[in-house]
Amino acid sequence: MSANVLSTAEITQCLTQIPGWDVKDGKLQRQFQFDDFVTAFGFMSSMAIVSESMGHHPEWFNVYNKVIVDLTSHDAGGITQKDFDWAKQANKIAA
Numbered sequence: 001m002s003a004n005v006l007s008t009a010e011i012t013q014c015l016t017q018i019p020g021w022d023v024k025d026g027k028l029q030r031q032f033q034f035d036d037f038v039t040a041f042g043f044m045s046s047m048a049i050v051s052e053s054m055g056h057h058p059e060w061f062n063v064y065n066k067v068i069v070d071l072t073s074h075d076a077g078g079i080t081q082k083d084f085d086w087a088k089q090a091n092k093i094a095a
């Protein structure tokens, strides 16, 4: 069962809870910058495990110490609470 797509007002409200994230091209996006490649890859490894347990997976791009993450819920056709739950976990792990 897919979660509900959030309204623009709900998204604006939820964005206040996750520093660094914004909506770009209809997806929740953040660019993370780490000290080096190993730290960036460690973040991706941790979030890979979180993603598996949530059944929710990112679109992401890594080059050296940067990880750009785009989140959307394909099954629901937009941004859902699941995307925000993933983003919150990512902020915790990157902190």
Ligand SMILES: C[C@H](O)[C@H](O)[C@H]1CNC2=NC(N)=NC(=O)C2=N1
Pocket (backbone or CB within 6 Å): 055, 056, 057, 058, 059, 071, 072, 073, 074, 075, 076
């Ligand atoms: C069956 C499985 O749960 C679905 O394909 C999940 C997997 N991970 C997913 N991840 C994301 N980001 N969006 C989805 O709609 C999605 N669907």
